[in-house]
Amino acid sequence: MGDCRLHRIIPPKIAQKIMDLIFWASGIITLLILLMVIGYVFYKGLPVINLEFLFTDPMDSGKAGGIFPMIVSSLYVTFIAVLVSAPIGVGAALYLAEYAGENRTVRLIRFGAETLSSIPSIIFGLFGLAFFVIYLRMGWSVLSGGLTLALMALPTILAASEVSIESINKSYAQGSLALGATKWQTVSKVVIPAALPGITTGIILGMARAIAEAAAILYTVGAALITPISLLDPARPLPLHLYILATEGISLDNAWGTAAVLVILILIITVTTNTLVDRYRKQMMGR
Amino acid sequence: MEYIIEAENLNVYFDELHILKGVSLKIPKNTVTALIGPSGCGKSTFIRTLNRMNDLISTFRMDGTVLLDGEDIYNPKVDVVDLRKRVGMVFQKPNPFPKSIFDNVAYGLRVHGINDKDILEHKVEEALKGAALWDEVENILDKSAMGLSGGQQQRLCIARTIAVEPEVILMDEPCSALDPISTTKIEDLIHKLKKDYTIIIVTHNMQQATRVSKYAAFFLHGEIVENGRTEQIFLEPCDQRTEDYITGRFG
Helix, strand or coil: CHHHHHHHHCCHHHHHHHHHHHHHHHHHHHHHHHHHHHHHHHHHHHHHCCHHHHHCCEEHHHCEECCHHHHHHHHHHHHHHHHHHHHHHHHHHHHHHHHCCCCHHHHHHHHHHHHHHHCCHHHHHHHHHHHHHHHCCCCCCHHHHHHHHHHHHHHHHHHHHHHHHHCCCHHHHHHHHHCCCCHHHHHHHHHHHHHHHHHHHHHHHHHHHHHCCCHHHHCCCCCCCCCCCCCCCCCCCHHHHHHHHHHCCCCHHHHHHHHHHHHHHHHHHHHHHHHHHHHHHHHHHCC | CCEEEEEEEEEEEECCEEEEEEEEEEEECCCEEEEECCCCCCHHHHHHHHCCHHHHCCCEEEEEEEEECCEECCCCCCCHHHHHHHEEEECCCCCCCCCEHHHHHHHHHHHCCCCCHHHHHHHHHHHHHHCCCHHHHCCCCCCEHHHCCHHHHHHHHHHHHHHCCCCEEEEECCCCCCCHHHHHHHHHHHHHHCCCCEEEEECCCHHHHHHHCCEEEEEECCEEEEEEEHHHHHHCCCCHHHHHHHCCCCC
16 A cells, blocks of 8 residues: 555656665665675784784683684584585485475475574584583584584585475486486486586585584584594684683684684685586586 | 387376377387377377376376387386387477586486497487587587577487487477477488387477378377378368368367
8 A cells, every 4th residue: 555655656767766776775785784794804803814823723722822723623523514414415405306205204304404494503502512422422522513513504405405406407307217217317417417506505505504603512512722633522613712712801803813714714615616616507508 | 011109098197187088099110100289188198108208297197008019018017217218208398418418418328338438429429410410519519518509409309319229209399499490400300210210299380290290190188089191181181170170270
């Protein structure tokens, strides 16, 4: 109704101009917010970063020294998280999109994944503490933290992969089956390669979620200041280090430096994968 | 006359829908048979029973028999993968895989266990020549098939099909998404292919049916009204409904 009244008062062409402006402004504001946050992190953090900061151990609980063990910890737990969640997530997505019909089990899996993705990360942390750290006796370790992060990354990878597999033109699979290919040959040689860009993007989203997470590892990974070697070593990934430096008032400068390193790490991962995915997609689609 | 396919009293249902009603048709070997009729009359469903593509639809049910070289293809002992190798299919919309031109044609061969590079190269070249596409793609075999024009893509799909050396090629309105020049090329190709293959083509284009086929069957509401030599169907149809359809009174 309000719409009708608006049309009566404002001529359509002017209304169009106003709406164009509003949409343009929304876009610009979003961009500005992003630039502001990243810009501020870099403004505060980049001056702290140097080779020593990147490649040495922290001293005095992190008040001085570098963050080398934290960088290693972050990469380590994220690697484990992806190693575990990617095969399960992609496998489940293939099952949902290609094998399962529409039945109760499928709806249940989908509902489960959606619910999983909306659970607050601190609850994952608590679960990780009870299950991995205590019940499975993995202790505060890279393994406990990585597995907890895997649980969190799983629904993200599943959802993105399923959408990507579902969007693959059904005619590809028909063409393959009509040539006498089996279902598995069709899935492995046609469907997965065609869905690979989307699947990769999903894995990267899951990875980004895992590498940036502090709450889920708060109770599972320990907080050791040394470089973890074994899977059962405790560790302190970047977000956790950042959290401790800031909340315990150890060094705000080093907290900003840690934040900047984390942002740069995520940027490197996403930009590299996007470039590779783009190249693959162009080659596949001949453009 | 030698028949390669004999369908006997076929009934096909999707859920409660009775799509084919007691269809019987014999397809002579190494000729082109055209299936004509209005949309929704069961032509596509019929050819999809011949390579068991309907099996992919969960609500599909059928009774009756389909013999390929005298063997019942719905016999539980029949391997569907094997059957589809013998009965190839070209779809309405060109559907090359998002792979290179070479990999598209080699796909069926690789799926059936041929991995020798020399054999693959030889067979891919043969198939592309057979589909009258070789001259156009000879130097871009490693480029994506998605970059080809619609007509080229459809000929690539034909090349992909003949690469596995089927006995029968089913074509489901293969030209409906193509321009007239590409259509002519495909029709010329069909003439060339009928020496080695039995072709069954579904078409909405009456002229196309007369141009490419020797035999024709007219489908209406899930039944075959009339079938026989194409010129007889078009020039002196026995049934009033056939005459009405081909003279454009409905459909």
